Amino acid sequence: MAYAGKSPWVIHYDGSSCNGCDIEVLATLCPGFDGERFGVINTGNPKHADIFLVTGSVNEQNIDVVRQIYDQMIEPKVVVACGICACSGGIFHDCYNVIGGVDQAIPVDVYAPGCAVRPETLIDAIVAGVAVLDEKAEKLKAEKKGRA
Amino acid sequence: MDLTGLLITLIGIIAFAVLAPVLGCFLAGIDRIVSARMQGRVGPPLLQPYYDVRKLFEKEGVTVNGVQDAYVICALIFAVIAGGIFFSGGNLLLCIFVITLSSLFFIIAAYSSRSPYAEVGAARETLQVMSYEPMVLLFAVAFFMATQTLMAPDPTMSFFVAPGSFDVGAVFSLDVPVIVCIWPVFLGLMFILTIKLRKSPFDLSMSHHAHQEIVRGMTTEMSGSTLGMVEILHWCENVLFLGWIGIFFVWGGPWTILIGIVAALVAYFVEILIDNNFARVKWQFMLKSAWAVALVAGGINLAVLAFL
Numbered sequence A: 001m002a003y004a005g006k007s008p009w010v011i012h013y014d015g016s017s018c019n020g021c022d023i024e025v026l027a028t029l030c031p032g033f034d035g036e037r038f039g040v041i042n043t044g045n046p047k048h049a050d051i052f053l054v055t056g057s058v059n060e061q062n063i064d065v066v067r068q069i070y071d072q073m074i075e076p077k078v079v080v081a082c083g084i085c086a087c088s089g090g091i092f093h094d095c096y097n098v099i100g101g102v103d104q105a106i107p108v109d110v111y112a113p114g115c116a117v118r119p120e121t122l123i124d125a126i127v128a129g130v131a132v133l134d135e136k137a138e139k140l141k142a143e144k145k146g147r148a
Numbered sequence B: 001m002d003l004t005g006l007l008i009t010l011i012g013i014i015a016f017a018v019l020a021p022v023l024g025c026f027l028a029g030i031d032r033i034v035s036a037r038m039q040g041r042v043g044p045p046l047l048q049p050y051y052d053v054r055k056l057f058e059k060e061g062v063t064v065n066g067v068q069d070a071y072v073i074c075a076l077i078f079a080v081i082a083g084g085i086f087f088s089g090g091n092l093l094l095c096i097f098v099i100t101l102s103s104l105f106f107i108i109a110a111y112s113s114r115s116p117y118a119e120v121g122a123a124r125e126t127l128q129v130m131s132y133e134p135m136v137l138l139f140a141v142a143f144f145m146a147t148q149t150l151m152a153p154d155p156t157m158s159f160f161v162a163p164g165s166f167d168v169g170a171v172f173s174l175d176v177p178v179i180v181c182i183w184p185v186f187l188g189l190m191f192i193l194t195i196k197l198r199k200s201p202f203d204l205s206m207s208h209h210a211h212q213e214i215v216r217g218m219t220t221e222m223s224g225s226t227l228g229m230v231e232i233l234h235w236c237e238n239v240l241f242l243g244w245i246g247i248f249f250v251w252g253g254p255w256t257i258l259i260g261i262v263a264a265l266v267a268y269f270v271e272i273l274i275d276n277n278f279a280r281v282k283w284q285f286m287l288k289s290a291w292a293v294a295l296v297a298g299g300i301n302l303a304v305l306a307f308l
Helices: A020-029 A063-072 A084-088 A119-147 B003-038 B048-058 B067-087 B092-112 B116-150 B168-173 B179-196 B217-221 B224-247 B256-277 B283-307
Strands: A009-014 A051-055 A078-082 A098-100 A110-112
Touching: A009 A020, A009 A063, A020 A051, A020 A078, A020 A119, A051 A063, A051 A084, A051 A119, A078 A084, A078 A119, A110 A119, A119 B048, B003 B048, B003 B067, B003 B224, B003 B256, B048 B224, B067 B092, B067 B224, B092 B116, B092 B217, B092 B224, B116 B179, B116 B217, B116 B283, B179 B224, B179 B256, B179 B283, B224 B256
Parallel strands: A009 A051, A051 A078, A078 A110
Antiparallel strands: none
């Protein structure tokens, strides 16, 4: 079995969020919701993270940053778009500087809508992401075996 | 060293290599749960550190500099050897030197990635070694002098010179635990234990708490199986350092080992409590306070033992 899903370490990046979703992301890890029950740890290092939580939409300024963080993460990895801005651009969709949701920059696995996204939604999204993570881990394992 | 001594040390090393990661893993799990309860959370399952490490070994292998893995493996091997020497009742001084060698390998591993963040972590770890090393060495000297004070003088030797010993096993021939005459050194060791276990406020080189870290200190460029080995290294180190605490409370009779274990667990709880109640300090404070403690607690204790 894969252990990836049992210890989903997350990294959080604030694209251009109004901070509403960011506060909810942190609230998910605080005593009220305690994401660590599921092994969720907040890391500050993309190389240690399994799940990439992006809040806010992608614009010309941050698209390279989002891509770089994604590239630095090590397989298997999962991206969760947190909040409606990260999903589709949300209320800022038509702004001249906004490109759109996070999926304009990197492949997104789980969409967690909401304005701001609720911690319950986030936990659900992370649990859904964990299933994808397990799937990817199994695939990676099979690939490794095939190569050996 | 005679052949039996060597054999006992070898068995000790093998036993430590098998048991220390298991014990250390449980300790880390207890640490996470107790920390969570202190923060009003439920916390992860007991085996969470094990899941974490298993996951890390499943990750894709990516290193900036391949030699980093070799350094981390060396650090792990020397930590295991140090633990084996200690728990087989071997030479305390040798144990301290070997565990320092292990720390040095870990520092070199962090430097080898050439990442500025890892280098900051490595520089800070060097400062941590500088901070705790005087107290650790004074601990070894005090242990020797305590066994000398507490052991019955050897009647076959002239001038009634008592045979002091650096051997950890020597405590079993004492009538009272060494803590009775080196309790200031014990307090000093408790102080630097916070640095050695990398707990707040002295987790400068790498912290388990992301909110007070510059990326991830020394392990910034370590990922996957390398990071997994670093975790195992910490489990082994924690068991060894708690062993140092426990040895203060052990004397003649194997049942006293239980007292040592209880003392070590209490010390670990105190460390978790400190970890959860203090924010990281600057390195200047760490260095000054650790040296001051070493000088006062260690120096005065040694002076008293030497002149009384």
